[in-house]
Amino acid sequence: MSDATAYVLLEDGARFDGLACGADELAVGEIVFTTSMSGYQEAMSDPSYAGQLITFTYPQIGNYGVCEEAMESDRIHARAAIMRAAVDREDAPSAEGGWLSWLRDCGVPAITDLDTRALVRHIRDAGAMRGGVFPARVSEAQARQLIAAEPAMTGRDLAIDVTPKAVLTLAGAGDGPTVAMIDTGVKLSIIANLRARGATVELHPCTASPDELLAGDPDAIFLANGPGDPAALDYIVATVRELVGTKPVYGICLGHQLLCRAVGLETYKLPFGHHGANHPVKDLTTGRTEITSQNHGFAVLGPGGAKTIDSDEPVRWETDFGAAELTHINLYDRTVEGLTLRDVPGATVQYHPEAGPGPHDSLYLFDRFIADIVQSAGADCVGESPRGRFAGGGAHA
Amino acid sequence: MPKRTDIEKILLVGSGPIVIGQAAEFDYSGTQACRVLMEEGYTVVLVNSNPATIMTDPEVATTTYIEPLLPGTLARVIEKERPDALLPTLGGQTALNLAKALHENGTLAKYGVELIGADYDAIDRAEDRDRFRATMAEAGLRTPESVIATNLDDAHRAARELGLPMIIRPAFTLGGTGGGVVTRAQDIDTMVSRGLEASPIHQVLLEQSVLGWGEFELEVMRDHTDNVVIVCSIENLDPMGVHTGDSVCVAPQQTLTDKLYQQLRDQAITVIRAVGVETGGSNVQFAVNPATEEIMVIEMNPRVSRSSALASKATGFPIAKIAARLAVGYTLQEIPNDITRATPASFEPAIDYCVVKWPRFAFEKFPGAESGLTTHMKSVGEAMSIGRTFKQAFAKALRSRELDTTTVSPAGEDELLALVAAPGPERFDHLLEALRRGTPIDTVHARTSIDPWFLRELAELVESAGADSIANSPGGEFTGERTFKSVDTCAAEFAASTPYYYSSYERAGASTSEIERGEKRSVVILGSGPNRIGQGIEFDYCCVHAAETVRAQGRDAVMINCNPETVSTDYDTSDRLYFEPLTLEHVLAVCEAENATAPLEGVIVQFGGQTPLKLAAGLHEAGIPILGTGIEAIDLAEDRGRFGALLHELGYQAPPYATARSAQEAMARAPEVGFPLLVRPSYVLGGRAMEIVYSLDGLQDYLDRVGARDGREIFLDLFLEDSIEVDVDALCDADKNVWIAGIMQHVEEAGIHSGDSACVLPPHSLGEDMLQQIRQQTIGIAQALGVVGLLNVQFAIHGQGGLHVIEANPRASRTVPFVSKAIGLPLAKLACRIMLGERLDELNLPADTTNGHVCVKEVVLPFDRFAGADSLLGPEMRSTGEVMGIAHDFPTAFAKAQAAAGLRLPTEGTVFLTVTDGDKQGATLIATTLHDLGFKIIATRGTAQSLRRSGIPAQPINKIGEGSPHVVDYIERGEVALVINTPVGTGARADGYEIRAAAIAHRIPCITTMAGGVAAARAIAVAAREGPPDVLSLQELYAH
């Protein structure tokens, strides 16, 4: 329509018009969509979205403004917000600012009044792809060039852009274990959940060596969430490989993928990723289904290199470090959502037990995690017991 | 775990007649449950007293009992059927209360019936307000401070502790019956007494007020392995203090941060676990203080509810269907999501649109009643709309209401703001007007506590609409292209295979319609919109039958409706469901979309009551074929003058009438017609403002009150006093063959709206000659009108004058489901086949539909909801629902129907009679019967004298004016078991008012017509002789 002031262009040429509503800039990257109905600020500030433009499938965005408390990092990482009906309001008692004002202040472009459902259906069918948000003054030809110049997500190291420059130690609320974290772009909710349970968290740059990570004699290594393709992070994988078996290793999201690669498993790119707050994940050790927060574009291959697993059994398969046991499976598309290493201490989940945003069904994993570290810190770290149970439930405890 | 194999036969209990607070949503949930259980191979025994339901169709369950929903009846069904399990969570509060009673009286234990879905303890923990409060405290959740009261002393103590305002919440009631907000100390006694009276256990919770906090609801589902999902969140625009059923609501919630929403989610899960609902759906209500972020749990309903129906329609997640599967042992993961077919039901729907629900009120029917909205529900129906944005959904909801009245806002700012501040049925209309006039958001927020987010959206909506009213012209928000999008439970993350659509406006260009249809011709069925008095579930029943028939006849059935409570808006009912307002604009848009790739055969307007009929002419003009009876015939039947001429031509009698276009003319013409007169203005629909006047003075008074509008007609009909009213439903095909499906004789005389009177099929006191005349005239009218499909004719048989035609409706009538159940033939389906081209002789119909049993329809009236309104019946319909009694004789069927309607005829005790002079003779008859049965008779002086003259020892008592102890004192002391009070003329009407009000308040049957009294006496006599009647299933009856 003639009043359009901005548009979204995809690398396959599909175009969707709307109204510019953020900073007067353009943004190019991978266009993904999230189906979460709340938590827009958390999403934009989640480092895992680095390099991506977020399409919000829920139309009304910005309703309750923004506030410091909802930040998942110190800044916005997503490159743009694509919306159907964005507002800039500050009426909510918790609001410290308006959503669109904040985006503008942060220099982040945004587009609203766009048929996000049409865009999402396009991505669902064609897969997540590169694209951009462009002010109307940018010609389509120019936009096409910019998109073509943008590197593809596959093979991309984005962790290096979001990792801290130096080690930062954050004491926990109590005298819990110490966790050395490879910070590939960790969400504040993960840190908050660890600290709330007494853990002291050391955040390391993702380039940290094994020795640097072990310098403070941590009780466990934690692999954080983060953006980009795990296959492009061989230097982290190599580091983790050295640590597996010496300390319990745990991972969330990108961290999950990195640990899996470290023990010799493969990752692959999902057609359009999982981004939302409603995916059912089954804990195979308890049979319980959790509603989970999800945000990832890559996944780990299961036994025999299969992308999906049909059975609801805790199947085991061989890794370079002994057996891995499937502990969590996504009931939407039956992809791997979590596993435990049986012969060395270590466990991971693909989804986000820390929520932020999303349901709290999986917060208990942090309790298990802390309990496990405390237990292994007291025991010898070799042999059958105790296992990394972060994802493994209590079935064999 | 797969389904249970240790149970085989399951008893399901419906919710009975439609009443305020318990409506068509339980037909939707019950039907889904029956179908699922049948599909799973269980034997399903269903009990429900409401014939106008799809669930009581004989194919929906294995065995169907249309019987009163009373513990005794249920016990007899259990004794006869020996079910293994009872599923009580799908029939509203009624079923839950019955299950509780059957547990408490030992019936379940005696026959080894297991409660599935929710056990006794869980029901009790949720429903007993005191236990609930304790359970919440134990689980670490907050509830408002409260005091349990069982008497007035408790209440006064509570008021001192809690302060005023204080909220009254009776235990075990539905729709907040008996509840309210006490703001003044002098109201404590009356209001608390009312609450205690309403509670079956005589208990109320008196609670600290959180008026003005935000009100939120979460729909929760749990399976027996303790997996829990939240299906939907619902936010009320009206803050705490207005019952959720009366609030304008939006789904999903709009104003809570993720952090706060997740807290509600956590708490809802804690609640369902703490209460211990092991499987199925529950509704949890919260109050949230947005400023302090405090959360209080208000209540939980351990069953499917009105809100769960709304949540199902809003998300595409069929809560009742899944609840039924969970109850027989499945887990959420084992149940597929119908809509995607690829994913399981163990997920939470993601929505990419907004849903707005709007309550439909009927205060205009209850003059004198307080129209303020409070904590007990008063709305009679609801409309839901879906839009891509809140503004679109809100504007669509405004249009979905189909109001008969237009809101006139006062010119003065203070008056306007006062109306905005006080919750009432037109509050949002006034609010929009205030915004239009530029009232600042802060001012409106300060006066209403409505969240500013909504107010800003509404202000923008008003602004975009410009000078037009939002309801008429959608305004700026709606520029762009209309496109149809799907409701898919997953925000397009997966492809949807269930076609459930809504229209929305999107920027032109990229948007493509999501409608997927094959090559079949489609038939569009127009639903009946929000339930209201006069147009309720009966029409939805017909629409569902139409859809089933269209599908069976090899076409695609396309449903358009906006009522979330109904079976018609279940996506399983049609091939394609369009959740849209029933306006010409929206219907034409659907027709166009349907016609885009394959042919549209036509539109069916006969089944949705007046709503689609009103659209017929517009559709016709737009070139859309109307299937069945054409618009010419519709006009002929609806136009007073043309229809009168037609009757005249046919030589049929009709009451003499005149029309006037001014008050003056009415006064002048009235004497030509004669008195008594039935007066009604043509511009008010649905029998509204219809009254009987006995003199010119009376007419003048009426005209002064109701007012004559310039140029609009006022109808004056001679009122045929003391006539028997008869209703006929018939079918007519394109070759003018006519088949009479059923003749119903009303129990109450003409003058009581056909929708408010009890009726009997077959007629119990009409001679064969009269029946023959009725048949002939029905046939004559059907042929002369050119009906193709259904026709309903109403007659009055007037003493010497004989048969008179009152009106003819060329569409499905309210009685179609009742007649269908009574004769065992699906009238609406048959009509639909005729409309699709078949002839009567192809349908193999029996010439005679009587079949050895008698069916009585009785109605339920909502007077207990409208304190202040007179409960007297008249020509204006006011009932909300109906029940059916089936037996081998009239008195038994009548007694069953009375019991089902909640008026249990007594078997002993005292009867109070007060009748007009004209009725004194009839009263003697009644009194004799009752006296012989051992009843004590008390009566007002005149009636007592006349009874004593006939040898009946009647004790005279005082009228109210004659001082205490008077009749109301007797009623209030619980000393009266039955009231028979016939009022005629204006004087007695005013006098009887208090008596009727007292009877209603104390739930004593109160009969206001002689005919009703006679029937009641006969029924009591039969019951005394034969004891409780047998329970009869439809399948047994039809087998004969």
Ligand SMILES: Nc1ncnc2c1ncn2[C@@H]1O[C@H](COP(=O)(O)OP(=O)(O)O)[C@@H](O)[C@H]1O
């Ligand atoms: N403590 C309270 N303060 C203010 N309003 C209340 C309070 N408790 C209930 N309400 C209001 O009363 C309505 C009806 O109460 P509820 O217990 O939900 O009755 P019902 O069982 O009929 O649903 C609620 O929807 C809410 O708006």
Ligand SMILES: Nc1ncnc2c1ncn2[C@@H]1O[C@H](COP(=O)(O)OP(=O)(O)O)[C@@H](O)[C@H]1O
């Ligand atoms: N002339 C009349 N004499 C007696 N009763 C009448 C007469 N006309 C209508 N009624 C009564 O009024 C009721 C409502 O009138 P009707 O014309 O059927 O209105 P509606 O269109 O609301 O059904 C009827 O059911 C009947 O009981």
Ligand SMILES: [Mg+2]
């Ligand atoms: Mg409630």
Ligand SMILES: [Mg+2]
């Ligand atoms: Mg009528």
